[in-house]
Amino acid sequence: GKVIYTLVHPANHVAPVACKPNGTTIGTNTSTDIKCMQDISSTNKSSILSSMTTGTQYTLTDKRDEKTYTVAKLADGNIWMTQNLDLDLDSTKTYTDLDTDLGWNTSTSTYDTASWTPIASTKPSTDTTWDVTATGDTTPQSYDPGNLYWSGTLDDFTPVSSGNSHYHLGNYYDWTAAIAMNDSSSITASRTVVEQSICPSGWTLPGWALTGSDDKTFQALWEQYGYDDYDKEFDDVTHITGTPAYFTVSGALGGYGDLLVDVGFSGNFWSPFVISGGFAGYATLYSDGAAHSSSSVHRYSGFSVRCLAR
Numbered sequence: 541g542k543v544i545y546t547l548v549h550p551a552n553h554v555a556p557v558a559c560k561p562n563g564t565t566i567g568t569n570t571s572t573d574i575k576c577m578q579d580i581s582s583t584n585k586s587s588i589l590s591s592m593t594t595g596t597q598y599t600l601t602d603k604r605d606e607k608t609y610t611v612a613k614l615a616d617g618n619i620w621m622t623q624n625l626d627l628d629l630d631s632t633k634t635y636t637d638l639d640t641d642l643g644w645n646t647s648t649s650t651y652d653t654a655s656w657t658p659i660a661s662t663k664p665s666t667d668t669t670w671d672v673t674a675t676g677d678t679t680p681q682s683y684d685p686g687n688l689y690w691s692g693t694l695d696d697f698t699p700v701s702s703g704n705s706h707y708h709l710g711n712y713y714d715w716t717a718a719i720a721m722n723d724s725s726s727i728t729a730s731r732t733v734v735e736q737s738i739c740p741s742g743w744t745l746p747g748w749a750l751t752g753s754d755d756k757t758f759q760a761l762w763e764q765y766g767y768d769d770y771d772k773e774f775d776d777v778t779h780i781t782g783t784p785a786y787f788t789v790s791g792a793l794g795g796y797g798d799l800l801v802d803v804g805f806s807g808n809f810w811s812p813f814v815i816s817g818g819f820a821g822y823a824t825l826y827s828d829g830a831a832h833s834s835s836s837v838h839r840y841s842g843f844s845v846r847c848l849a850r
Contacts, residue, residue, distance in 0.1 A: 577602045577609065577740035578639055580619065580849050582649040585742075589613055595784040597622060602740050604639050610706060611849075612784050615764035618757070619849035620746075622786040624710030627738060628662040629682050629717065641739040642720060644850070651741060659722045662711060670793055676840035677818035678725035680717035683793055683842055685709055685800050690788050694777070694827040696804040706786035709803070712793045712842035713738065715820040718745065718810040724839060725818075732814040739847035745812045746848050747821075757848065758811070758823045758833070761785070767831060777829035781807075789827055793842025808843040 574580060574588055577600045592598065592613040601608050610622045634657045637643040643654025658680050663669070665686040671679070689703030690696075699709060716724040719734045727734065737745045746757035759769065765779040774780060780787050791803035806826050811833070813821030820839050825831045 574600065576600060577611075578742055580742040582742075582850060585619070585849055589617070589619065592619070597784065602627065604635065604740070610786075614761060614785055616757075616761040618761070620761070620785065621743070621847045622706055622784065623708055624788055624790060625713075625739065625845040625847060626684075626708065626710040628684055628711065629658045629660070629680070629738070631658050631661045633657070635720070635738075637741060639741055640720060641737040641741055641744050641847075641850075644735045644744070646735060649850075654736075656720050656722075658717070658720075668799060670799065670840070670842065672838070672840050674818065676714070677838055678716055678723055679714075680722060681714040681840065681842070682717045683712045683799070685712070690790055690803055692781075694781070694789065694804060697802070699800070699803050704786075707788050707790075709788065709790045710844060712800075713810065713845055714842060715810055715822075715839035718843070718845050719812060727814050728817055729814060730816040734812045734814065737812065737847070738845065742850055743847035744850050745810055746823075746846065747811045747813060758809070762831060772830060772832050774829040774831065777825070777827065780825065787825055787846070788844065789825065790844050792844075799842075808841070809846050810843050 580588060594613050594615065597610045597612050599608050599610055605627060607626055611619055612622050614620050634655050637651040637654045642656055643652040645652050660680055662682040662684050664684055671681060687701065688699040688709045690707040690709060691700050692704055692707050718738055720736050720738045739745060762780060763769065765785060766775045781789060787807055789804055789807045791801055791806060792808045793799055794801040804827060806824055809823050811821040811823060815821055818839050819837060821833060822837055822843055823833050
């Protein structure tokens with residue numbers, strides 16, 4: 541007539557992410573402090589912006605892997621990551637609208653229920669393969685070069701093993717991985733903007749103006765730091781590679797056996813634009829101050845990802 545209850549603590553128990561990074565959090569009121577990347581949403585973004593000092597670096601945690609990133613309100617009035625994304629994709633993990641930029645509904649400015657399980661995990665630095673075939677154009681690929689940094693010196697082509705955290709190279713993604721898809725071959729209509737990405741939920745890929753009616757996010761920011769749209773260059777490129785924006789000249793993954801190239805020479809950042817067929821849009825920043833958008837890059841190219849709050 542007796543019942544014995546036994547409480548067993550599972551060995552694989554994982555504590556929830558506390559989102560209390562070592563750096564500065566956004567806000568001063570403990571009830572509204574923002575500690576996670578995913579804590580920013582369309583409903584609280586304006587109040588968060590008002591609590592931020594332009595140019596001040598804040599540190600937030602990504603719930604997906606507990607890595608921390610510096611972010612800042614920059615001169616264009618938007619909240620940007622001031623580091624490259626360093627998310628290692630895991631083919632055994634399902635990402636959802638609760639943690640990843642999936643299911644964005646432009647009509648309601650909220651996320652609908654959505655999920656994505658990548659068919660390929662991020663390649664480690666010991667893996668020297670990168671698919672540059674037609675298949676590679678439309679399947680997700682990502683690469684972790686290891687814990688490497690740009691030295692911060694223009695035209696210094698040798699990554700270093702330690703350095704300014706803003707200049708961490710992060711990971712490199714092809715466009716299909718950057719937009720959080722397993723097959724982007726069906727997206728062929730030129731000038732389409734894809735409304736999802738591997739950014740944390742509440743964040744997205746910035747665009748670059750291709751015509752007068754296109755998203756001018758990159759251009760509008762860079763103009764604040766000396767970019768001349770007529771000359772397509774910065775008067776002084778250190779105004780954007782240094783404080784407070786820290787756009788890293790992090791190179792790219794080349795193809796045909798050449799992996800990490802052009803560190804210290806150029807930085808390449810994916811945009812959500814579809815150009816046509818197996819091509820996609822991106823923005824490039826060169827060490828000599830030149831910068832431009834392009835529509836001639838294959839989706840298999842391995843570029844960096846910078847996110848901004850939606």
